[in-house]
Amino acid sequence: MGKDLSDILRLNDKKTVAILLPIVVVVTMVLMAFCGNSDSKLTYHKNSGFIFGTSYNITYQSDKDYANAIKEVLDSIDYALSPFNKASIITAVNNNIDVNVNDDFIKVFTLAKEVSEATSGAFDITVAPLVNAWGFGFKNGTFPTNEETDSIRTFVGMDKVRLNGRKVIKDDPRIMLDCSAIAKGYAVDKVANMLRDKGVKNFLVEIGGEIVAAGVNAHNKAWSIGVTKPEDDSLSVNSDIQMVMTISDCAIATSGNYRNYYIKDGHKYAHTIDPTTGQPAESNLLSATVTARSCAEADAYATAFMVIGKEKALELLKLQKEKRYILIYDNNGKTEWVVSRELNISK
Numbered sequence: 001m002g003k004d005l006s007d008i009l010r011l012n013d014k015k016t017v018a019i020l021l022p023i024v025v026v027v028t029m030v031l032m033a034f035c036g037n038s039d040s041k042l043t044y045h046k047n048s049g050f051i052f053g054t055s056y057n058i059t060y061q062s063d064k065d066y067a068n069a070i071k072e073v074l075d076s077i078d079y080a081l082s083p084f085n086k087a088s089i090i091t092a093v094n095n096n097i098d099v100n101v102n103d104d105f106i107k108v109f110t111l112a113k114e115v116s117e118a119t120s121g122a123f124d125i126t127v128a129p130l131v132n133a134w135g136f137g138f139k140n141g142t143f144p145t146n147e148e149t150d151s152i153r154t155f156v157g158m159d160k161v162r163l164n165g166r167k168v169i170k171d172d173p174r175i176m177l178d179c180s181a182i183a184k185g186y187a188v189d190k191v192a193n194m195l196r197d198k199g200v201k202n203f204l205v206e207i208g209g210e211i212v213a214a215g216v217n218a219h220n221k222a223w224s225i226g227v228t229k230p231e232d233d234s235l236s237v238n239s240d241i242q243m244v245m246t247i248s249d250c251a252i253a254t255s256g257n258y259r260n261y262y263i264k265d266g267h268k269y270a271h272t273i274d275p276t277t278g279q280p281a282e283s284n285l286l287s288a289t290v291t292a293r294s295c296a297e298a299d300a301y302a303t304a305f306m307v308i309g310k311e312k313a314l315e316l317l318k319l320q321k322e323k324r325y326i327l328i329y330d331n332n333g334k335t336e337w338v339v340s341r342e343l344n345i346s347k
Contacts, residue, residue, distance in 0.1 A: 042061045042062060042063055043061070043062070043063070044059060044060070044061050044202075044217070044218040045059070045060055045061075045062060045065050045066070045067070046058070046059050047065075047066070047067045047070050049071070049074075051074045051075075051078060051187070051207065052077075052078060052082060052084075052180070052183060052184055052187070052207070052208065053084060054184065054207065054208035054209075055207075055208065056074065056187075056205075056206065056207040056208070057204075057206045058070055058191060058203070058204070058205050058206070059203060059204045059217070059218075060195055060200050060202065060203035060204075060205075061200065061201070061202040061203065061215070061218070062195075062198065062199075062200050064198070066194075066195065066198060066200075069194060069198075070191055070194070073187070073190050073191050073194055074187060074191070074207075076104065077104055077183065077186065077187045077190065080101075080102055080104040080105045080108075081104065081105065081108060081179045081183040081186075082183070083128075083176075083177075083178055083179075083180075089101050089102060089105050090105065090177055090179065093168045093177060094128075094176045094177060096170075096173050098167075100166040100167065101163070101166050101167070101168060102166075104186070104190075106163065106166070107186070108179055108182055108183060108186050108296065109125075109163060109168075109177075109179075110163075111182065111186075111294075111296055111297065111300065112125045112158070112179065112182055112300065113158055115182075115297070115300040115301060115304065116158040117158075118316070118320075119301070119304040119307075119308065119316065120276075121157065121158065121275055121276050122274070122275070122276070122304040122307040122308045123181070123300050123301070123303055123304040123307070124156065124157065124158055124275035125158070125177050125178055125179050125181070125182070126155075126156050126157060126158060126160065126161060126175055126176065126177060126178075126275070127156055127178065127273055127275045128176040128177065128178035129152045129155070129156060129174065129176055130149065130152050130153070130156055130273045130275065130278050131178065131273050133148065133149065133152060134273060134280060149277075149278035149279065150278065152278060153275075153278045154172075155171075155172040155174045155175050156175075156275055156278075157275070160172060160175055161175055161177070181255075181299060181300060181303040182296050182299050182300045182303075183296075184207045184208045184209075184210045184295075184299060185210045185251070185253050185294070185295035185296040185297070185298060185299025185300070186294075186295070186296035186299075187207050188205050188206070188207050188210045188211065188212050188251070188295040188296075189212060189251065189294050189295045189296055191205045191207075191212075192205045192212040192214070192251075192295075196214075201214060201215045202214060202215030202216050202217070203215065204217070204223045209253070209254055210251075210252070210253045210254075210295050210298070210299050211225065211251070211252050211253070211295065212250075212251045212252075212295050213225075213249065213250075213252075214249045215249075226241045250291045250292075250324075251291065251292055251293070251294050251295035251297075251298050252289065252290070252291045252295070252298055253289070253290055253292075253295055253298035253299040253301075253302045254287060254288065254289040254290075254302055255272070255287065255288050255299075255302035255303045255305070255306045256286060256287030256288070256306070256328075257271060257272055257281075257285075257286065257287075257306060272303070272306045272307055273307075274307050275307075281306060281307045281309075283306070283307075283308070283309030283310065284309060284310055284329045284330045284331065285305060285306055285309050285310045285313065285327060285328075285329045286328045286329055286330055286335065287306075287326075287327075287328045288301075288302045288305035288306055288313065288325065288326075288327055288328075289302065289325060289326040289327075290302045290305070290323055290324070290325050291323060291324040291325070292322070292323050293322065298323075301320075301323065305325075305327065310327050310329045310338070313325075313327060314327070314338065317340075323340075324340040324342055325338075325339070325340045326338075326339050326340070327339075
């Protein structure tokens with residue numbers, strides 16, 4: 001493809017580790033950002049770690065190391081939105097404990113409401129009870145019945161929960177919130193904004209496969225990230241690149257079902273649950289890569305597209321002209337894709 005693979009950042013999907021070659025061999029997308037020039041007098045710092053049950057990798061050019069500031073930002077979002085943090089705000093909300101939510105919670109909740117409305121409920125942060133029901137079913141080999149899923153659906157829906165000031169109001173105490181399909185993108189945005197506030201011009205922020213990039217890398221070249229072939233790969237060993245895209249500064253997120261699935265009686269069940277049916281989403285879409293004004297927005301829409309499928313996603317994208325996309329789908333056993341014409345793609 002005419003690319004120096006040492007400059008390509010290879011990323012796994014949302015739930016897996018993403019670091020520079022040659023350690024990681026699985027790719028979901030390729031990003032190349034072209035604004036700014038590298039100042040050779042300034043050092044490129046690399047901060048990596050784990051947060052929200054996934055990895056983060058942040059590279060930036062500066063005369064200072066902002067590792068502590070980055071960790072503070074990530075910890076603040078973990079406190080607001082992580083359901084795995086027993087002391088978090090969202091845990092208190094899910095446990096019906098009286099708590100005032102903070103600004104991070106309000107921003108994410110408000111955006112989740114907006115995306116839910118725009119996607120006719122395909123994106124829904126109240127879907128957690130259905131996800132849990134199917135997840136336990138996958139583990140135990142016994143799926144929830146239609147009656148069980150219908151029962152759960154009575155307390156799933158963004159129309160059943162709202163904010164009143166800093167209080168979360170539920171129509172049913174069994175409602176649970178899970179912001180995992182938007183929180184990582186929001187965290188990427190917040191770290192990127194912190195770096196901009198510090199005067200950093202060249203950086204790449206990646207958390208669990210969600211990205212904001214600006215400027216150039218330490219070799220004064222564009223940042224590169226790659227899109228894997230979305231082949232069934234539950235062990236995450238696939239290393240084949242589907243395509244490379246060149247793009248200016250932006251936020252980008254990818255969602256896919258080809259790593260997280262379960263097969264029973266010859267039928268493949270995706271890990272993405274359709275909130276409107278209570279069942280695993282069934283569509284020909286294998287992965288969705290979306291650029292948007294914010295990584296949180298791209299994160300949410302990529303998830304929604306996996307629920308509604310290629311055709312409905314394209315219909316929605318006609319109304320969202322600022323977004324760019326790569327939709328990879330199955331066409332009678334053959335992998336094909338549709339790419340926003342504004343994107344410069346090489347294969």
